Amino acid sequence: MLYWCSTTTSPSERHRHDRHHATPHLDRPRGLLDEWVRRWQEEIVPPRRGFGVSPGAVWIDRERDRLVGEISYDGPEGFAERNRVYRGSPQRETMAPDLEDHLVSTEVHEVTRVHRPCPSPSACGRTEPTEGPMQEIRLLDERWNGARLQLVKDTLLASVEAESGPGLFTDDWLAVPFDLAGLRPLGPVNSFGFPVHLVGLPSLGPAPVLASITSGTLKITDVRDGAVLKIFPLPRTGTEERFHVVCDLALGHHRGRDLLFLHEESDRGPYHRWVSVVDLTVGEPIPDMAFDHYRYREISERLTLQHGYLACPTTEEVVEFQADDFSVIDKPFIHVRRADDGSWVGKVSLHTGVPEGRAAEIAHTAGHTYLAEAGDIVTLPDLEPVFTKRVPWVAVSRVTEWDGRPVAVLVQERASSEELPGRLCHLFLDTDHPKKVDLPWSVPPEAYDLLATPDGTIVVSSAEGVHVLNVDPAEASRANPR
Structure with missing residues (x-):
């Protein structure tokens, strides 16, 4: 089977931190195809994600009893070295030994993506305005349902987590940029192993860029073609792990510093979250600006950094009293801090929590x-x-x-x-x-x-x-x- 795997690259970037793929990954199970797919998803995908290796699309070829898929890695040391670290890890060593019994043979080929086509013409281009009292242009079709919208200057970024289906498992986020004034695509659809953010920083040039966290680094890429522009190694921050389990990030320029806010999982339990701050100018954390909170409900973990403020969705345990009883509820809030020094501003009680994947808005107007x-x-x-x-x-x-x-x-x-x-x-x-x-x-x-x-x-x-x-x-x- 011939498969073209798509990641943006160019000859000038070969010495930099390109995204490497091992694909297609071809397995021939002995009549145990469905069982192998299930165990692959449940027992192999989670530990690989923990090492920054992203399982991509996977296809089932039932006629030949085969599984064909891709895995990829965005980090600085390259896929082969990261795969070696993963295979020597305790997580890999404790994996069930009978997994290999499902396989007759395995073929692995390392490739570099050079192109990703749009999912469909209507998904990446402008459609004609609809008739009616208010003209509507559908910029993206239903394949982009629930897309997150980000805007910097006139650049609009729509991003969505790629869905999985029968025979298809992915850990990718898809993103496509548009010139909002002209309603035209600025580049092709690109995929990322982690959520991607549209940011504008003077030190990175006048045009907006894309930022994402991968394997202990902050990667800055071109919004038009996904080319890697710069990579910042991340220091150890609020967690004990060298490679952060980052829920979200926010970037901004405050008091002459380029500040990176990292919303991270914690080793203090499944509900605990940690927000740490890194001064990208010197590459060091700012401990005095770090803070923690608890997330008892499935709410958004997206940070908002705008106009001198940082907003962080969270929950708090609140006691509500009735006439003859009381109850403890997990009430949603947004905590607000000043972006330049991390000082506390206050909290906003919400009627409902911020939906997962969406960010609240901070706007300065009039x-x-x-x-x-x-x-x-x-x-x-x-x-x-x-x-x-x-x-x-x-x-x-x-x-x-x-x-x-x-x-x-x-x-x-x-x-x-x-x-x-x-x-x-x-x-x-x-x-x-x-x-x-x-x-x-x-x-x-x-x-x-x-x-x-x-x-x-x-x-x-x-x-x-x-x-x-x-x-x-x-x-x-x-x-x-x-």
Whole structure:
């Protein structure tokens, strides 16, 4: 079977930290194909992930009783050396010895990916606007359902964790960049072994870049073609492990320093999390800025670093008293700290937790700074709610500036299946009693993420893909005077 494995590379990068693949990995089980696949997923994939080796796509060839797949590694020492470390590890030595009994033979070929095609033409390009009172362009199709949206300047990044299915197991995140102003792709779909972030740092150049953590290093890549631009070795931080189990990262420039915030798992139990900070200028951790917290519920582990603040979703055990009883609940919060020194600002109580994979928003607009997550929007640093009465059934919210005025853009879900589809709406925040205005667009099911810009562009991520709409900010402001 011929398989083209896709990772961006160029001749000038051969001496740098390219992504290496061992693929195709060809196994011929003795009539035990399904059992081998199950054990491969349960017993081989988890320890390999712990060493930064990412199992990619896997295919079943039932006619020939074969399993064909790929594994890859992004680290500095190369795949062969990392594989040697893995095979000599206690995790590998304690693996069940009968696994090899499933195999007749194994062939391994090391290759370097040079291209990844788009999943489909409609998944990577602009479609024609829909007819109706509000024109919609579907930028990405349903294969990108639940995509996370990130925006730096005019660059939009849509990223999603690749799904698994029958005969397909993957640990990849897919990401594709767009020029939001022109709604055109800036490059092909690229895959990453870890979640990828769109960041803008002056020291890395004027254009946004991609950042991801892999095997104890911070990797910076070109947003257009995935070429490796720079690699930062990571020092030991809050955990005892040299190779971090990183849940998320955030990068920003504060007080003349390029700061990397790492949200890490801890060795103090499954609920404990540790946020450490590294000064990339000198490559050393900043212990005084580190902090820990607990995550008792399945909520997002994404950090938000914007406009001088760091927001971290978390949970706390809270005692609620009733007339003749009490209960302890795991209540969701967002902890807020100052980005330059890590000092405590306060916490925001949430009606529901931040959904997994999504980040809350911190926006500075019309002279004010806001933190927004679903129906909870507060000002910073005083943490005052902007609504005297909470807007119900809000799935996701963002704050921007239209015509010089602060405005919240919301996706409001239907309360039950009998109601009309979800609604896209906005509220200007510079009035004593913000008025909700519904926009003439039926929101697709399962709205997940949202972006709103000062020029009136609105981007919605849903179960049906990524949608782009436009509002006239001046007209919206005239229709809603102060």
